[in-house]
Amino acid sequence: MQKGISSLGYALLGLVHGKPSSGYDLRKIFSSTSMKTYSDSPGAIYPALRRLERQDLIRGTIEKGSGLRHRQIFRLTPAGVAALKTWNTRPVVAEDLTHGYEQIVLRFAFSETVAGPAASLELLESLHAALKRHIQALHQEFDASHQLMPRSGRLAFECGVRDSESLLEWTEYAIACYLKQVRKKGSD
Amino acid sequence: MQKGISSLGYALLGLVHGKPSSGYDLRKIFSSTSMKTYSDSPGAIYPALRRLERQDLIRGTIEKGSGLRHRQIFRLTPAGVAALKTWNTRPVVAEDLTHGYEQIVLRFAFSETVAGPAASLELLESLHAALKRHIQALHQEFDASHQLMPRSGRLAFECGVRDSESLLEWTEYAIACYLKQVRKKGSD
DNA sequence: CGCCCCATGTAAGACGTTACATGATTGA
DNA sequence: TCAATCATGTAACGTCTTACATGGGGCG
Numbered sequence: 001m002q003k004g005i006s007s008l009g010y011a012l013l014g015l016v017h018g019k020p021s022s023g024y025d026l027r028k029i030f031s032s033t034s035m036k037t038y039s040d041s042p043g044a045i046y047p048a049l050r051r052l053e054r055q056d057l058i059r060g061t062i063e064k065g066s067g068l069r070h071r072q073i074f075r076l077t078p079a080g081v082a083a084l085k086t087w088n089t090r091p092v093v094a095e096d097l098t099h100g101y102e103q104i105v106l107r108f109a110f111s112e113t114v115a116g117p118a119a120s121l122e123l124l125e126s127l128h129a130a131l132k133r134h135i136q137a138l139h140q141e142f143d144a145s146h147q148l149m150p151r152s153g154r155l156a157f158e159c160g161v162r163d164s165e166s167l168l169e170w171t172e173y174a175i176a177c178y179l180k181q182v183r184k185k186g187s188d
Numbered sequence: 189m190q191k192g193i194s195s196l197g198y199a200l201l202g203l204v205h206g207k208p209s210s211g212y213d214l215r216k217i218f219s220s221t222s223m224k225t226y227s228d229s230p231g232a233i234y235p236a237l238r239r240l241e242r243q244d245l246i247r248g249t250i251e252k253g254s255g256l257r258h259r260q261i262f263r264l265t266p267a268g269v270a271a272l273k274t275w276n277t278r279p280v281v282a283e284d285l286t287h288g289y290e291q292i293v294l295r296f297a298f299s300e301t302v303a304g305p306a307a308s309l310e311l312l313e314s315l316h317a318a319l320k321r322h323i324q325a326l327h328q329e330f331d332a333s334h335q336l337m338p339r340s341g342r343l344a345f346e347c348g349v350r351d352s353e354s355l356l357e358w359t360e361y362a363i364a365c366y367l368k369q370v371r372k373k374g375s376d
Numbered sequence: 377c378g379c380c381c382c383a384t385g386t387a388a389g390a391c392g393t394t395a396c397a398t399g400a401t402t403g404a
Numbered sequence: 405t406c407a408a409t410c411a412t413g414t415a416a417c418g419t420c421t422t423a424c425a426t427g428g429g430g431c432g
Binding site: 235 | 400
């Protein structure tokens with residue numbers, strides 16, 4: 001099954017779902033946009049694609065139409081779509097927040113086209129709840145330990161708290177966006 | 189030299205600089221605080237400590253005072269202090285921002301005790317400048333591509349922009365903290 | 377012809393994760 | 405004495421990084 005798909009793997013699945021692409025296309029997307037967070041090196045992308053292919057989540061077909069050398073276009077298999085969908089609709093749990101927010105934001109980024117706006121909204125609400133708990137825990141940790149830290153340490157901690165709080169605000173903003181649309185749709 | 193020290197390696201160096209500790213102590217610090225971002229598993233920490241020792245950045249001495257089993261306390265060597273200091277005082281460049289902010293915030297967290305408040309302030313100002321450029325580039329990328337993205341993709345992008353902007357605000361707040369102190373010190 | 381871009385990959389090595397192993401000490 | 409906790413590690417595995425390899429096509 002979809003045991004062990006890395007961030008890069010999910011990023012590739014999401015992009016390929018949006019548009020069938022070759023490894024080179026994908027690499028260019030990574031290196032030319034701020035998605036380069038997920039590695040832009042061929043030594044990461046090509047092996048990742050082959051892993052996904054071995055897991056039957058994508059399938060590559062060779063195209064030689066335009067006289068070029070072999071260009072392998074990857075498309076999602078039904079299993080790939082399913083894997084993306086489960087990933088997108090899984091609720092946010094506490095440990096999703098302990099290792100940075102990029103994975104979750106990536107999940108959200110693809111959620112609408114993969115699973116529809118209702119799923120996006122659910123994901124946001126789940127994130128909102130998890131973040132509230134997370135921020136509360138951070139405040140507790142801060143109150144308990146900030147006197148033991150040097151000033152730069154304390155400020156760094158505050159940076160982490162602010163980061164979470166800013167993400168929470170974004171979450172509320174995004175939820176408002178979706179609710180507005182739902183209401184509009186409901187009044188049709 | 190200090191070629192190739194991972195985030196975890198620097199986190200360990202910084203903690204050991206603050207207080208000589210055993211691997212177990214360090215593990216507890218990671219697992220009990222929000223520093224668990226830098227891995228809390230023995231399979232990461234002990235090998236990392238030995239790499240640092242092999243590079244002559246730390247040295248472990250076995251203590252058997254309290255009747256316990258062997259407890260190896262690690263201390264920084266002069267080379268270790270130097271490596272931490274160069275890391276802490278290196279200015280922030282664009283690519284430091286492309287793979288998340290945790291490394292930079294970690295650098296800042298240790299900067300005051302390792303290199304003094306003046307170095308902290310310099311680091312913050314360097315970060316401030318790099319962030320301004322980064323945010324501008326993000327806005328350009330957003331303006332160029334937001335119409336091609338689905339709503340969730342656009343919102344995810346906005347999340348990244350907000351994240352950077354929130355970090356910028358924190359930077360300004362932290363700079364103000366340090367300037368206040370410099371002024372106070374200057375008026376002594 | 378030489379050079380750069382397309383497009384694909386491989387090889388070596390470093391690092392982290394998970395899971396397991398070991399032995400010594402403390403408390404019930 | 406048995407279990408839990410202290411304290412240290414190892415082994416297998418997967419993944420990413422860096423650097424290199426290959427081979428065709430277009431262009432000056």
